[in-house]
Amino acid sequence: MSEYLVQFNNISKFFGKVIALKDVTMRLRKGEIMCLLGDNGAGKSTLIKTLAGVHKPDEGEIIFEDKKIVFDSPRDALDIGIGTVYQDLALVSLMSVTRNFFMGREPQKGIPFFKSFDVEKANKIAAERMGQIGIDVRDPSQAVGTMSGGERQCLAISRAIYFGAKVLVLDEPTSALGVHQASMVLKYIVKAASEGLAVILITHNVHHAYPVGNSFTVLNRGRSMGTFQKKDISREKLLSMMAGGEELDKLEVELKEMDRVAKT
Amino acid sequence: MSVKSQSIQSKKQTRQDERLKKISPLRVLLNRPELGALGGSILVFIFFGIVAGDTGMFSAYGTLNFLDVSANLGIIAIAAAMLMIGGEFDLSIGSMIGFAGICIAIPAIYWGWPLWMSITFAFAMAVLIGYFNGIMVVKTGLPSFIVTLAMLFILRGATLAITRLITGRTQVPGLRVLIEDDPIAWIFATDTFQWLFTWLGKMKLIALRTDGTPLATGIPPSVIWFIALTLFATWILMKTRYGNWIFASGGDKVGATNVGVPVGRVKISLFIGTAVASTIFACIQVLDAGSADTMRGTLKELEAIAAAVVGGCLLTGGYGSAIGAALGAIIFGTVSMGIFYTDVDTDWFKVFLGAMMLIAVVFNNYIRRKVTENK
Numbered sequence: 001m002s003e004y005l006v007q008f009n010n011i012s013k014f015f016g017k018v019i020a021l022k023d024v025t026m027r028l029r030k031g032e033i034m035c036l037l038g039d040n041g042a043g044k045s046t047l048i049k050t051l052a053g054v055h056k057p058d059e060g061e062i063i064f065e066d067k068k069i070v071f072d073s074p075r076d077a078l079d080i081g082i083g084t085v086y087q088d089l090a091l092v093s094l095m096s097v098t099r100n101f102f103m104g105r106e107p108q109k110g111i112p113f114f115k116s117f118d119v120e121k122a123n124k125i126a127a128e129r130m131g132q133i134g135i136d137v138r139d140p141s142q143a144v145g146t147m148s149g150g151e152r153q154c155l156a157i158s159r160a161i162y163f164g165a166k167v168l169v170l171d172e173p174t175s176a177l178g179v180h181q182a183s184m185v186l187k188y189i190v191k192a193a194s195e196g197l198a199v200i201l202i203t204h205n206v207h208h209a210y211p212v213g214n215s216f217t218v219l220n221r222g223r224s225m226g227t228f229q230k231k232d233i234s235r236e237k238l239l240s241m242m243a244g245g246e247e248l249d250k251l252e253v254e255l256k257e258m259d260r261v262a263k264t
Numbered sequence: 265m266s267v268k269s270q271s272i273q274s275k276k277q278t279r280q281d282e283r284l285k286k287i288s289p290l291r292v293l294l295n296r297p298e299l300g301a302l303g304g305s306i307l308v309f310i311f312f313g314i315v316a317g318d319t320g321m322f323s324a325y326g327t328l329n330f331l332d333v334s335a336n337l338g339i340i341a342i343a344a345a346m347l348m349i350g351g352e353f354d355l356s357i358g359s360m361i362g363f364a365g366i367c368i369a370i371p372a373i374y375w376g377w378p379l380w381m382s383i384t385f386a387f388a389m390a391v392l393i394g395y396f397n398g399i400m401v402v403k404t405g406l407p408s409f410i411v412t413l414a415m416l417f418i419l420r421g422a423t424l425a426i427t428r429l430i431t432g433r434t435q436v437p438g439l440r441v442l443i444e445d446d447p448i449a450w451i452f453a454t455d456t457f458q459w460l461f462t463w464l465g466k467m468k469l470i471a472l473r474t475d476g477t478p479l480a481t482g483i484p485p486s487v488i489w490f491i492a493l494t495l496f497a498t499w500i501l502m503k504t505r506y507g508n509w510i511f512a513s514g515g516d517k518v519g520a521t522n523v524g525v526p527v528g529r530v531k532i533s534l535f536i537g538t539a540v541a542s543t544i545f546a547c548i549q550v551l552d553a554g555s556a557d558t559m560r561g562t563l564k565e566l567e568a569i570a571a572a573v574v575g576g577c578l579l580t581g582g583y584g585s586a587i588g589a590a591l592g593a594i595i596f597g598t599v600s601m602g603i604f605y606t607d608v609d610t611d612w613f614k615v616f617l618g619a620m621m622l623i624a625v626v627f628n629n630y631i632r633r634k635v636t637e638n639k
Contacts, residue, residue: 103525104520117508
């Protein structure tokens with residue numbers, strides 16, 4: 001048994017003549033949060049879709065719990081325990097918390113052919129799970145549209161974990177959120193990792209990534225610029241790798257502003 | 265960390281308590297899709313109770329009359345509502361009714377098929393056509409409005425052309441004699457609870473004909489079908505996995521697909537549902553009239569959609585209820601019959617129908633904003 005829960009070795013993906021990904025390697029241990037950083041167009045989305053089983057890699061291999069895995073569909077990735085939370089969250093705002101939580105995997109009861117959706121059980125589990133992450137759902141039949149962005153994000157993550165995710169792939173979970181909401185989501189991600197999940201956090205926001213990440217992989221134009229442990233790299237260094245040095249000055253100003261806001 | 269999280273949590277608690285106080289019982293009621301239709305139907309009954317209370321509209325005979333009309337519309341409105349919740353439209357409902365009618369009548373009268381066989385044939389055709397509608401919408405990604413509009417013309421045209429080709433006419437009469445002794449036809453053609461009406465007649469509680477039999481002979485089959493379908497559809501929507509998939513498919517196709525809901529299959533089955541409901545409608549009407557007419561069901565698709573909308577279905581999908589659609593149908597049925605008992609010219613019925621729908625759409629829009637945005 002290797003020390004890694006999941007390994008993505010030398011993954012390449014081509015779309016016609018376009019090299020979307022080339023030789024990207026990522027390895028994750030249980031309980032580790034790896035942040036995948038990169039500017040727009042760096043290949044983050046392609047990599048996520050490859051992890052989630054939407055794309056098949058043209059080169060390279062995926063090794064999960066020491067077994068080589070080939071995904072034919074997103075369902076396969078889900079089945080072995082790679083849970084992906086996309087940016088759109090796959091939540092229906094007109095539907096209730098419970099109905100969203102169990103969407104596609106509703107618990108059933110009753111005799112064959114007359115099986116019914118066990119709403120009571122589902123309500124109980126949904127309220128319980130949301131309670132665990134500090135979101136007090138006063139009525140699990142309330143529409144998701146009434147929840148805040150951070151709460152929705154937590155609901156989507158909580159759902160992925162409940163349905164057996166061992167590796168959690170989060171696509172820009174904080175990009176649309178304010179400072180308070182973002183910290184609530186990040187706190188939950190840390191909690192999930194501390195319970196033994198491996199988390200891949202995709203973001204272009206170093207300020208969100210740096211405090212929670214254990215290691216950082218930087219993508220640039222489809223290639224990995226390497227994976228760094230937190231002790232080996234500073235926030236500033238990460239920023240400059242991601243965005244290129246010339247943007248650093250501008251970002252530094254922003255960074256100071258963020259620190260100021262965080263302190264107050 | 266834990267101290268910090270606790271303080272955040274307790275802060276949250278107080279904030280939510282504040283919010284709790286603001287939620288009035290009215291808001292809770294407003295979150296039910298059928299509220300508008302319920303209020304509307306109560307208003308309609310109060311109105312006719314005052315205006316037409318002593319005219320015989322609410323006698324046993326009069327009541328069954330407007331219930332029959334409501335029920336017929338309700339059968340297709342419920343299927344249309346389920347499809348709308350699933351995010352699609354079916355404009356071919358009316359044409360399907362006409363087509364199903366001749367699928368029953370022509371084989372039975374001209375080819376000598378037993379009635380049960382031609383009824384089965386009509387349902388088989390409905391499944392095929394519904395499947396075709398569904399697969400076209402799902403595979404091409406075209407709006408269902410366009411696909412089923414095409415089917416509206418195709419089916420109506422085919423109904424007329426085939427009937428004229430085979431019979432030389434546009435009507436196929438002579439079915440009534442076949443109903444007796446048929447093993448299936450009674451399902452669509454029997455008045456139930458006749459004993460009750462006979463008894464009520466004997467007790468002189470309801471109006472009698474001159475020969476002593478009651479004027480209202482029993483509950484028409486449409487009403488039984490209507491009640492059964494309302495209950496069945498409500499059970500499906502609220503209490504089954506498939507029901508959740510219907511809401512999900514209509515609410516957010518991409519999201520539903522991402523979590524493993526078979527959106528395509530759900531939509532195809534709902535299109536089959538509207539075609540089958542149209543055929544149930546056709547069976548009841550054709551067997552009741554004893555004849556099939558190529559124009560039967562014209563414009564029924566729009567009435568069905570109107571009833572679903574009045575019943576709280578959103579045109580954009582993902583929201584609505586079967587009970588709402590049933591109430592919508594009752595509103596339309598009651599007004600269309602009740603208007604005869606008043607001094608109002610029946611020509612005004614369509615004006616009412618349109619106005620009712622406009623009010624319903626505005627109201628529903630408001631509801632949706634309340635449901636999705638009351639943060």
